[in-house]
Amino acid sequence: MEILRNLWRRKVRTSLTVIGIVMGIFALTTMGAMAEHFDALLAGGIAYYGNTVQVADANSSSGFGGGYMDLSTLSQIQRVPGVAAVSPGVFDTAKPGQASVVSMGVPDFIGNLDPNWNRYSRLKLSLAGGRWVGDGSRLEVDLGSSFAAEFHMKVGDTIALPVRPSDAQPGFVNHRFTVVGILNPTLTAPDSGAYVSLHDAQMIDGDSLPTALLGHVDPYQLITGAVVYAEPGINLDALAARINAQVPTVKATKPSTLVSAFRSGGAVFTFMTTAAALLALIIGGLSVVNTMLMSVSERVREIGLKKAIGARTRHILTEFLAEAALIGLIGGVVGYLLGLVLTTLLNGSNPSGGLFLVTPGLTALAIGFAVALGAIAGLLPAIRAARMDPVRALRAQ
Amino acid sequence: MPTLRLEGLTKHYVRASQVVRALDAVTLEIQQGEFAAVVGRSGSGKTTMLDCAGLLMRPTAGRVLLDGVDTGRLGERDRAALRSRRIGFIFQEFNLLPTLSAIENVLLPLRYSGADRRVGRRRAEMLLEEMGLAERMGHRPAELSGGQQQRVAIARSLIGEPTLVFGDEPMGEVDTETAEMLLSLMRRINRESRVTFLIVTHDLDLAARADRIIHLRDGRLAADEAVGRAVGPCAALAVGGR
Numbered sequence: 001m002e003i004l005r006n007l008w009r010r011k012v013r014t015s016l017t018v019i020g021i022v023m024g025i026f027a028l029t030t031m032g033a034m035a036e037h038f039d040a041l042l043a044g045g046i047a048y049y050g051n052t053v054q055v056a057d058a059n060s061s062s063g064f065g066g067g068y069m070d071l072s073t074l075s076q077i078q079r080v081p082g083v084a085a086v087s088p089g090v091f092d093t094a095k096p097g098q099a100s101v102v103s104m105g106v107p108d109f110i111g112n113l114d115p116n117w118n119r120y121s122r123l124k125l126s127l128a129g130g131r132w133v134g135d136g137s138r139l140e141v142d143l144g145s146s147f148a149a150e151f152h153m154k155v156g157d158t159i160a161l162p163v164r165p166s167d168a169q170p171g172f173v174n175h176r177f178t179v180v181g182i183l184n185p186t187l188t189a190p191d192s193g194a195y196v197s198l199h200d201a202q203m204i205d206g207d208s209l210p211t212a213l214l215g216h217v218d219p220y221q222l223i224t225g226a227v228v229y230a231e232p233g234i235n236l237d238a239l240a241a242r243i244n245a246q247v248p249t250v251k252a253t254k255p256s257t258l259v260s261a262f263r264s265g266g267a268v269f270t271f272m273t274t275a276a277a278l279l280a281l282i283i284g285g286l287s288v289v290n291t292m293l294m295s296v297s298e299r300v301r302e303i304g305l306k307k308a309i310g311a312r313t314r315h316i317l318t319e320f321l322a323e324a325a326l327i328g329l330i331g332g333v334v335g336y337l338l339g340l341v342l343t344t345l346l347n348g349s350n351p352s353g354g355l356f357l358v359t360p361g362l363t364a365l366a367i368g369f370a371v372a373l374g375a376i377a378g379l380l381p382a383i384r385a386a387r388m389d390p391v392r393a394l395r396a397q
Numbered sequence: 398m399p400t401l402r403l404e405g406l407t408k409h410y411v412r413a414s415q416v417v418r419a420l421d422a423v424t425l426e427i428q429q430g431e432f433a434a435v436v437g438r439s440g441s442g443k444t445t446m447l448d449c450a451g452l453l454m455r456p457t458a459g460r461v462l463l464d465g466v467d468t469g470r471l472g473e474r475d476r477a478a479l480r481s482r483r484i485g486f487i488f489q490e491f492n493l494l495p496t497l498s499a500i501e502n503v504l505l506p507l508r509y510s511g512a513d514r515r516v517g518r519r520r521a522e523m524l525l526e527e528m529g530l531a532e533r534m535g536h537r538p539a540e541l542s543g544g545q546q547q548r549v550a551i552a553r554s555l556i557g558e559p560t561l562v563f564g565d566e567p568m569g570e571v572d573t574e575t576a577e578m579l580l581s582l583m584r585r586i587n588r589e590s591r592v593t594f595l596i597v598t599h600d601l602d603l604a605a606r607a608d609r610i611i612h613l614r615d616g617r618l619a620a621d622e623a624v625g626r627a628v629g630p631c632a633a634l635a636v637g638g639r
Contacts, residue, residue, distance in 0.1 A: 002496055005496035301492060306505070306509070309480065309509065310480045312474060312478075315508075
C-alpha cells in the first residue's frame, strides 16, 4: 500500500515512466504475437515436411510442384524400398488472378485431401464439425478454419471454387461445392486450404490448363506432386536420394533442406521479438532508472529515518526494488493488454484469421519481462538508497 | 549497571582538510529511568553525542555501552536490531512519512523488528490515545498540527517498548505552549513506564524541568548537574575524565 501511495505521490512522473514501459511492452507483445504466429506456421511446416518426402516432376523448379507429373509415376515410387505410402497431390490457388501481393501467411489453396495424411504425418488434421470428404466425393469440400472464417462458411453452405476474380475472363469456370466439414485450426498451412477429392482437384486443375494443351491431355492423369511417407526407421534424406536414383522422371526434395529453410525463416522472427524486447529495455529501463533515482534523492530523509528506527540495508533495498518492480508490473500489464486488444482487433478485421497469435508463453514473457526490467532498472537506485549513512540522510535538506 | 555508558567518547571530522573535534573524550552514565537534558551552544557536540549514543554513528574513539554491552563491537545488522528493539528516536522535524496515516507512522518501526502486527496495532492505538490523538489515527501528517505530528512521533518512538528514547530538539519546531505540553507528556511517560529519556535542547527553561542537565561546550563535558536531586557518582566521574 505504501508503495502505491509513494508512486501516486508523483503522478505525472510515475505515469510518464509507466508509459515508457507500456510502449516497450506493447511493442514486445505485438511483435511477439506476430513472431508466435509465424513460429506456429513454421513449426507446422517443420512437423509436416520433416517426416514426408515431397516429390515433383524432374523438370519443375522447386520442391513444391510447379510442373505436372503423370499419375502412373506413383506406382514406380511405391516400389522404392522404404516407401510406406505415396499420396498424389493436386494443388491450385483458390483465388486465381489475384494480384500477388507480399503475403504474411499461406495463400488460400484448393487441394486433394490426402487419405494417408493422418495415418503417417506428425501434424494431425481433425474436424471441428461435419465429415471428411471421401475418395468418391463429388463437389464436396472440407474447409480449413481460416478459409471458412474468411468466407463465413459453415457446414451445409455452398461455395464456388475457385473463387471468381473481379476481372474474370469470359472463359472462367468454377464449380459449386457443398461444405461438408470444417477443420480445427492447426495454426499452419491447412487452415488456408479447401480440401476436395482427388477427382475434383484434378477437375479444377483441368479447367486452368493452358488452352494449347486442352483436349491433348487427360486432366485426370495429371498430378502436381506426390507425398511420400516412409516406413519406420528409414532415413528420409536417403530415401529421397533413392527415389531420385530409381525414378528418373521425378525430383524428390530432401526433407532436411526444407526443414532448414523453415528454421532460418524462424530465426528472422526471433530476431524481431528480440529487437522489440531491446527497445522496451532501453526506453522503459532508462526511465525507471531516472524515476527511481529522483525518488531516492527526494526521500533521503525518509531513508535516514527508516534506518534510524531499525531498518536494515536489506529492508530499504527491498522497498525500493518493490517500487521499481511495481512500475514494471503496471506498465507491463497495461502494455500487454493494449497489445492484446490491438492484435485481437487486427486479427478480427483480417478475413483469413490474422497475423497475430498471443500464447500463454508470450503473456508470461511480456509481463515477466516488464517486472524484471523494473526491478533491474531499480537496482542501482535501490542500492544507492540502502547504502545511505543514516546520520547524513536524516540531516539532509 | 547504567542503561547507557559513554566512555571517552570522541568524534573527529575532517572538514576542508581541518580536523574538527565534534566530541572530545566525553564520559558519562545514564541510569535507567532518568530524564536527562543535553544543553550547549550549536556546534557544542550535542547532536553528535546523540548520534553516537543512538548507534547512528560510530565514534572515532571511545565506547558506547548499552546495558553493559560494548556496541562498537557489533556489526551494522546487530546495531540496527538494537535500534529497533531498545532505542526510540524523536527528531526536531518530526520526520513522519507523508504517505502514511498517523497510526501507520507509529507502526513503522515494527515493520523492521518483525514484531506481531496485531499486538503492535493495539499498542499503537493505546499510545495514540495516550497522546490525545484517538480521533486522528487515520489522518496523514499534512492534516495534523506541528504539536500533533510530534506526538505521533513520540508514539512512534515508544512503539517498540524501548528502554531509551533520544530526542534531538524535539520541541524545536513548535511554539512555547506546545513545547511545554510535549515535555509534560514525555515526563509523564518517563515517570509511568520508567523509560529513560535523553533530550537535546537549547532551551534552558525546558532543560530545567529534567532530572539532570548535561552541558557540552566545544565537544567536551562542561557540567553535569542534577536538578532537584542527586545524580550519583557520574558527575564526579565525568569531571575526573577531563
